[in-house]
Amino acid sequence: xxxxxxxxxxxxxxxxYDNPEKLLVEAGLKGIESVDNGLGRHDIxxxxxxxxLYQITNKLGLIPGYMARExxxxxxxxxxxxxxxxxxxxxxxxxxxxxxxxxxxxxxGGFEKMTDRSDKIGDDLMFxxxxxxxxxxxxxxxxxxxxxxxxxxxxxKGDKRCSDALAMISCKNHHHAMGNKNAxxxxxxxxxxxxxxxxxxxxxxxxxxxxxxxxxxxxxxxSPEKAKELTDTPIYxxxxxxxxxxxxxxxxxxxxxxxxxxLAFRASLKxxxxxxxxIQIAEVHDCFTxxxxxxxxxxxxxxxxxxxxxxxxxxxxxxxxxxxxxxxxDSELIVNTGGGLKADGHPVGAxxxxxxxxxxxxxxxxxxxxQVECDEELDTAxxxxxxxxxxxxxxxxxxxxx
Amino acid sequence: xxxxxxxxxxxxxxxxSATKCVDCGRVYFPPKSFCDNEGRESRMLTVDYFYKRxxxxxxxxxxxPTVKFxxxxxxxxxxxxxxxxxxxxxxxxxDYIPPAGGVDVTQFIGRGLVPRFRRTYTGGDDGLVxxxxxxxxxxxxxxxxxxxxxxxxxxxRGVPGIVGYGVxxxxxxxxxxxxxxxxxxxxxxxxxxxxxxTFAVEAGKRALIHAALDSRHVTKCFVGSESPxxxxxxxxxxxxxxxxxxxxxxxGFFSGGVDSQFACKAATDLFIDAAALVSYxxxxxxxxxxxxxxxxxxxPGDPLDYTVGAGAAAFIFGRSDxxxxxxxxxxxxxxxxxxxxxxxxxxxxxxxxxxxxxAYYKHVLTAMKTILKRSKLAPGDIxxxxxxxxxxxxxxxxxxxxxxxxxxxxxxxxxxxxGNLYSGSCPAGLAAVLDISEPGDRIxxxxxxxxxxxxxxxxxxxxxxxxxxxxxxxxxxQIESPYREYVDYAFYRKMxxxx
Numbered sequence: 027x028x029x030x031x032x033x034x035x036x037x038x039x040x041x042x043y044d045n046p047e048k049l050l051v052e053a054g055l056k057g058i059e060s061v062d063n064g065l066g067r068h069d070i071x072x073x074x075x076x077x078x079l080y081q082i083t084n085k086l087g088l089i090p091g092y093m094a095r096e097x098x099x100x101x102x103x104x105x106x107x108x109x110x111x112x113x114x115x116x117x118x119x120x121x122x123x124x125x126x127x128x129x130x131x132x133x134x135g136g137f138e139k140m141t142d143r144s145d146k147i148g149d150d151l152m153f154x155x156x157x158x159x160x161x162x163x164x165x166x167x168x169x170x171x172x173x174x175x176x177x178x179x180x181x182x183k184g185d186k187r188c189s190d191a192l193a194m195i196s197c198k199n200h201h202h203a204m205g206n207k208n209a210x211x212x213x214x215x216x217x218x219x220x221x222x223x224x225x226x227x228x229x230x231x232x233x234x235x236x237x238x239x240x241x242x243x244x245x246x247x248x249s250p251e252k253a254k255e256l257t258d259t260p261i262y263x264x265x266x267x268x269x270x271x272x273x274x275x276x277x278x279x280x281x282x283x284x285x286x287x288x289l290a291f292r293a294s295l296k297x298x299x300x301x302x303x304x305i306q307i308a309e310v311h312d313c314f315t316x317x318x319x320x321x322x323x324x325x326x327x328x329x330x331x332x333x334x335x336x337x338x339x340x341x342x343x344x345x346x347x348x349x350x351x352x353x354x355x356d357s358e359l360i361v362n363t364g365g366g367l368k369a370d371g372h373p374v375g376a377x378x379x380x381x382x383x384x385x386x387x388x389x390x391x392x393x394x395x396x397q398v399e400c401d402e403e404l405d406t407a408x409x410x411x412x413x414x415x416x417x418x419x420x421x422x423x424x425x426x427x428x
Numbered sequence: 429x430x431x432x433x434x435x436x437x438x439x440x441x442x443x444x445s446a447t448k449c450v451d452c453g454r455v456y457f458p459p460k461s462f463c464d465n466e467g468r469e470s471r472m473l474t475v476d477y478f479y480k481r482x483x484x485x486x487x488x489x490x491x492x493p494t495v496k497f498x499x500x501x502x503x504x505x506x507x508x509x510x511x512x513x514x515x516x517x518x519x520x521x522x523d524y525i526p527p528a529g530g531v532d533v534t535q536f537i538g539r540g541l542v543p544r545f546r547r548t549y550t551g552g553d554d555g556l557v558x559x560x561x562x563x564x565x566x567x568x569x570x571x572x573x574x575x576x577x578x579x580x581x582x583x584x585r586g587v588p589g590i591v592g593y594g595v596x597x598x599x600x601x602x603x604x605x606x607x608x609x610x611x612x613x614x615x616x617x618x619x620x621x622x623x624x625x626t627f628a629v630e631a632g633k634r635a636l637i638h639a640a641l642d643s644r645h646v647t648k649c650f651v652g653s654e655s656p657x658x659x660x661x662x663x664x665x666x667x668x669x670x671x672x673x674x675x676x677x678x679x680g681f682f683s684g685g686v687d688s689q690f691a692c693k694a695a696t697d698l699f700i701d702a703a704a705l706v707s708y709x710x711x712x713x714x715x716x717x718x719x720x721x722x723x724x725x726x727x728p729g730d731p732l733d734y735t736v737g738a739g740a741a742a743f744i745f746g747r748s749d750x751x752x753x754x755x756x757x758x759x760x761x762x763x764x765x766x767x768x769x770x771x772x773x774x775x776x777x778x779x780x781x782x783x784x785x786x787a788y789y790k791h792v793l794t795a796m797k798t799i800l801k802r803s804k805l806a807p808g809d810i811x812x813x814x815x816x817x818x819x820x821x822x823x824x825x826x827x828x829x830x831x832x833x834x835x836x837x838x839x840x841x842x843x844x845x846x847g848n849l850y851s852g853s854c855p856a857g858l859a860a861v862l863d864i865s866e867p868g869d870r871i872x873x874x875x876x877x878x879x880x881x882x883x884x885x886x887x888x889x890x891x892x893x894x895x896x897x898x899x900x901x902x903x904x905x906q907i908e909s910p911y912r913e914y915v916d917y918a919f920y921r922k923m924x925x926x927x
Contacts, residue, residue: 145495148492148493148494148495149494149495149496156458157433157437158437158441158457158458158517158518158562159518161437161548161558161562162505162506162517162518162519162520162563163490163493163494163500163505163520163548164488164490164505165490165492165493167488168488168490168505169488171487171488171489171533172486172487172488172505172506172507173486174488175486175487175488175533175534175537176485176486176537178534179486179534179537224491225489225491225529225530226491226492227488227489227491228488228526228530228531228532228533229488229532230488274518275507275518276508276516276517277457277515277516281485281486281507
């Protein structure tokens with residue numbers, strides 16, 4: 027078990043004037059300064075950073091060297107690349123670092139600066155597919171669109187509400203971002219807006235896609251013992267799991283389910299002895315809305331093939347409320363409380379860390395106007411981060427009570 | 429820029445090369461050295477799916493492509509399932525232009541797909557051209573799926589001749605207005621991912637299927653063209669890497685060949701060389717393939733721009749299972765500057781007023797008349813006559829002048845419907861005639877290449893033609909396919925220049 031005692035983030039969006047390392051420093055200093063009982067830079071024993079494309083998009087290498095210079099520290103700094111799960115994987119590694127006993131206070135960070143290469147970013151993102159997919163003309167949206175096509179075919183069976191459900195996910199996440207001052211987009215969209223937006227890779231339209239964003243997010247991770255010295259309200263990471271699968275979509279057994287998600291999720295529940303119904307809020311990797319629907323099934327919140335029906339029913343029942351929960355019988359789950367990748371933004375390497383920061387802030391009741399309101403006290407959150415089309419997934423479960 | 433990763437990928441993607449576990453049968457694409465089920469002890473066979481049929485499992489209509497695919501506009505991609513083998517590969521759907529407003533992709537699920545060798549992208553005007561077979565067209569439309577059934581060649585050796593042939597005409601067409609230009613009513617053109625190399629592969633693939641010949645028995649491959657993809661770098665090497673002539677050895681093949689150039693007779697000139705090689709003991713091979721392939725070039729607005737076509741024809745020569753023997757041959761050559769393209773120039777030019785009388789007619793008529801004289805045959809002894817078709821008038825006029833009649837001429841007069849295929853023109857005409865020939869028919873073919881020269885051949889059709897008939901895709905069925913699509917001049921010009 028590890029504990030989070032602080033965290034920070036930049037605004038997500040097109041951050042024209044910022045370098046990747048500057049973004050990381052801004053989020054890192056915010057994280058360090060957020061610790062209740064005070065923490066200095068020199069208390070950090072190691073850093074675990076995650077990012078995907080900086081070598082290509084920003085012509086940078088040796089991030090540890092950049093960050094040693096920027097932070098004025100000469101501590102171990104470890105880089106993780108796992109496409110869009112770079113952030114989640116950096117956190118996973120940091121948890122290993124804490125659990126091993128080697129470190130008791132570390133800085134975890136994720137960053138990405140993508141908008142400098144807007145003309146070629148579509149090609150760059152295909153590094154998370156395999157070269158055969160690239161040479162067959164696929165784009166990243168095209169790969170997820172292939173999952174969406176198959177989902178609609180297998181489960182929608184001609185019912186238009188299935189496509190609408192995949193639009194509602196976008197509407198809901200944009201709605202959740204309205205109170206998030208750091209979000210890339212704070213603007214409401216209707217189902218019609220989504221269904222009429224620019225065609226990117228049919229059936230995926232522009233408003234089914236998370237944006238290309240710049241940004242960084244950090245966490246201060248400590249051992250549970252150390253955490254008690256630093257704050258009265260640490261948030262505990264009670265499960266940290268990562269699983270992998272083929273990089274290529276076409277070699278997988280199923281194109282309507284993510285095996286790496288299922289494996290990491292199952293291991294997380296097993297470790298904690300929890301059930302899905304124990305989870306109150308979740309940050310889900312909605313790079314494209316279909317992925318959020320797949321998670322709802324891979325996690326067992328809805329039965330396989332039935333998420334779209336649950337989404338439609340929940341959206342219709344709760345449309346307009348501050349947070350729109352997914353409801354299945356007696357269970358309720360609020361997903362992507364700050365807008366998710368869709369609206370908060372998706373600087374890919376930052377996302378996995380941003381998700382945990384969002385949940386940490388929600389569990390500590392520090393989100394201000396965007397605070398989730400529950401009947402029961404908010405105690406448990408889950409964060410789900412995916413790389414590529416499902417070649418890697420991390421799941422972290424956070425608890426206020428430990 | 430040349431990248432080693434692309435070179436390695438070629439070996440996998442050109443033939444959809446996979447490995448199959450001998451013990452459990454699981455297939456791996458991209459190929460793996462061991463089976464996940466059977467472990468490191470598993471025995472893996474290399475298998476390929478170049479001739480197989482796949483199915484549309486799922487996919488997407490790409491409306492915002494990666495930079496490298498921008499030239500294609502919108503297109504469909506697919507996860508292609510090979511249901512019998514239980515594995516999938518990524519693919520792009522070609523010869524299909526989705527509607528601008530989008531398309532319900534679920535409607536394609538389950539459709540049969542045929543692998544096609546196409547260009548993926550280029551590295552710019554001075555970069556490499558990349559190809560793969562991860563491209564598919566819908567089965568049951570323009571391009572039929574054909575099984576590649578290999579039969580052991582007969583042990584009997586006789587007079588050398590044609591063992592099999594294949595013609596590939598692209599799906600897209602443009603009409604000439606009114607009464608056409610010099611009798612050319614409509615013409616074939618390449619799709620955005622086609623070029624001389626892909627045409628050559630398609631024609632060669634069909635020739636192998638028609639001959640039912642294992643490609644390892646073909647030990648030389650000639651490709652004649654005046655629109656080669658590269659100024660320096662043989663098309664033949666790409667065609668061979670795909671069609672796999674000769675014994676495979678560490679990613680290459682024990683076979684040879686060369687690209688040839690002699691305007692429109694670059695391929696026909698080598699028919700006799702192919703026949704000679706298979707009769708020459710030191711050659712050590714049994715079969716030679718000759719392909720004529722062109723995306724015929726013409727400057728925009730030039731009179732030629734209204735007669736040029738696109739496509740390829742391939743012929744396999746050998747001494748066993750011959751469908752037509754080569755009985756007589758003659759070539760006639762002179763330095764005549766009727767048509768040329770200087771190195772570095774994009775389009776060819778006509779040399780003054782040489783084109784008709786001193787060039788085409790002089791060489792074609794001399795060759796045609798002399799071969800008849802030397803073979804002691806009269807036009808009445810010939811069943812069909814074919815002459816190179818720069819347009820639809822010249823070949824007819826030449827043949828009539830020698831004394832042939834319209835029924836002898838018309839079956840080979842396909843230029844009116846497909847345009848001038850340059851190196852593929854005369855060979856495609858020969859194929860159209862073979863499509864309808866019966867044993868005993870005698871065929872006279874006279875090619876013409878600017879610069880200038882003519883090759884005349886007299887073939888006699890054998891009984892074997894009937895046995896192979898079911899495996900051919902005829903020229904007529906391609907010309908008349910209900911799935912052919914007509915385009916306007918702007919589209920035609922764009923495609924022409926992309927190829």
